[in-house]
Amino acid sequence: xxxxxxxxxxxxxxxxxxxxxxxxxxxxxxxxxxxxxxxxxxxxxxxxxxxxxxxxxxxxxxxxxxxxxxxxxxxxxxxxxxxxxxxxxxxxxxxxxxxxxxxxxxxxxxxxxxxxxxxxxxxxxxxxxxxxxxxxxxxxxxxxxx
Amino acid sequence: xxxxxxxxxxxxxxxxxxxxxxxxxxxxxxxxxxxxxxxxxxxxxxxxxxxxxxxxxxxxxxxxxxxxxxxxxxxxxxxxxxxxxxxxxxxxxxxxxxxxxxxxxxxxxxxxxxxxxxxxxxxxxxxxxxxxxxxxxxxxxxxxxxxxxxxxxxxxxxxxxxxxxxxxxxxxxxxxxxxxxxxxxxxxxxxxxxxxxxxxxxxxxxxxxxxxxxxxxxxxxxxxxxxxxxxxxxxxxxxxxx
Numbered sequence: 001x002x003x004x005x006x007x008x009x010x011x012x013x014x015x016x017x018x019x020x021x022x023x024x025x026x027x028x029x030x031x032x033x034x035x036x037x038x039x040x041x042x043x044x045x046x047x048x049x050x051x052x053x054x055x056x057x058x059x060x061x062x063x064x065x066x067x068x069x070x071x072x073x074x075x076x077x078x079x080x081x082x083x084x085x086x087x088x089x090x091x092x093x094x095x096x097x098x099x100x101x102x103x104x105x106x107x108x109x110x111x112x113x114x115x116x117x118x119x120x121x122x123x124x125x126x127x128x129x130x131x132x133x134x135x136x137x138x139x140x141x142x143x144x145x146x
Numbered sequence: 147x148x149x150x151x152x153x154x155x156x157x158x159x160x161x162x163x164x165x166x167x168x169x170x171x172x173x174x175x176x177x178x179x180x181x182x183x184x185x186x187x188x189x190x191x192x193x194x195x196x197x198x199x200x201x202x203x204x205x206x207x208x209x210x211x212x213x214x215x216x217x218x219x220x221x222x223x224x225x226x227x228x229x230x231x232x233x234x235x236x237x238x239x240x241x242x243x244x245x246x247x248x249x250x251x252x253x254x255x256x257x258x259x260x261x262x263x264x265x266x267x268x269x270x271x272x273x274x275x276x277x278x279x280x281x282x283x284x285x286x287x288x289x290x291x292x293x294x295x296x297x298x299x300x301x302x303x304x305x306x307x308x309x310x311x312x313x314x315x316x317x318x319x320x321x322x323x324x325x326x327x328x329x330x331x332x333x334x335x336x337x338x339x340x341x342x343x344x345x346x347x348x349x350x351x352x353x354x355x356x357x358x359x360x361x362x363x364x365x366x367x368x369x370x371x372x373x374x375x376x377x378x379x380x381x382x383x384x385x386x387x388x
């Protein structure tokens with residue numbers, strides 16, 4: 001778990017390929033701990049530690065309503081790595097989450113600045129607005145839709 | 147919400163709090179989180195259907211206490227200057243303790259054993275979701291994308307209310323939980339009206355919504371569940387058939 005993460009540069013769509021919508025999609029988000037706001041920034045160079053919602057690279061926030069820890073015995077909150085295809089039980093409560101942030105105007109602005117790639121930075125803040133080590137996810141993807 | 151509707155809601159919640167068995171408030175609040183098992187469905191494809199079944203059955207439980215009572219929705223896109231809405235913010239109402247202000251938490255429902263009642267720590271009013279944010283989400287034509295984006299702002303309101311509401315394990319003990327989730331359910335209903343050709347993927351329709359005796363399919367049509375989200379409503383008696 002980390003309080004902030006900056007991705008490697010993600011390729012932007014070609015400037016000559018118009019789109020109506022651009023989404024940043026976060027896969028594999030952990031929600032086992034405290035609730036938090038993930039403030040998201042999109043910038044070719046990344047952003048500094050103190051960036052907030054007034055920063056020009058801020059593109060929006062996603063939120064995670066967290067479980068707040070494990071209340072069972074050892075292993076209670078371990079998500080099974082494999083699932084029997086015939087298992088009719090509901091999925092484990094802590095199967096990772098997906099979040100979709102629409103960032104159409106931000107991507108268009110980057111293309112106007114002739115950027116070809118951008119880094120995604122996520123800073124996790126708890127309800128007390130403090131950075132907190134609650135952020136974990138597998139992948140972030142930029143998808144555009146014509 | 148009329149004064150009569152609000153008074154009925156207070157009476158129903160008070161009556162449900164006074165029942166210690168499986169008809170009571172504490173049992174319904176505990177289904178969402180603690181005590182284990184935590185049954186709510188978050189960050190999954192069943193988020194909206196599960197919570198619609200939950201609201202429906204909780205409202206039925208309240209109606210057994212006060213016939214005709216209904217759950218209101220909290221429209222957090224308006225009245226930002228008000229912060230927590232008045233009916234839920236006042237410690238006392240109608241000359242007694244306001245049952246919508248806070249709630250006991252049963253010992254098996256507590257994260258902190260010494261925290262016997264719900265608390266809130268609301269954020270700055272201006273950062274609640276705006277009408278423009280909600281409009282953009284309602285424009286999604288795909289159910290799963292709509293649901294994922296709606297759940298994120300839902301999560302944000304839980305974070306904004308803070309205190310008991312900010313943890314899945316305890317959130318439903320706070321009486322404002324139900325008004326928040328009615329708003330989420332209302333937005334799903336508005337999305338259904340806006341996109342009549344879209345809907346929940348067919349592969350999900352026969353999924354059970356444990357522990358409730360309902361499937362996803364049975365949550366799709368709110369009129370079939372006996373409610374809707376009218377901005378106002380009034381009625382007059384007809385001549386009858388006598």
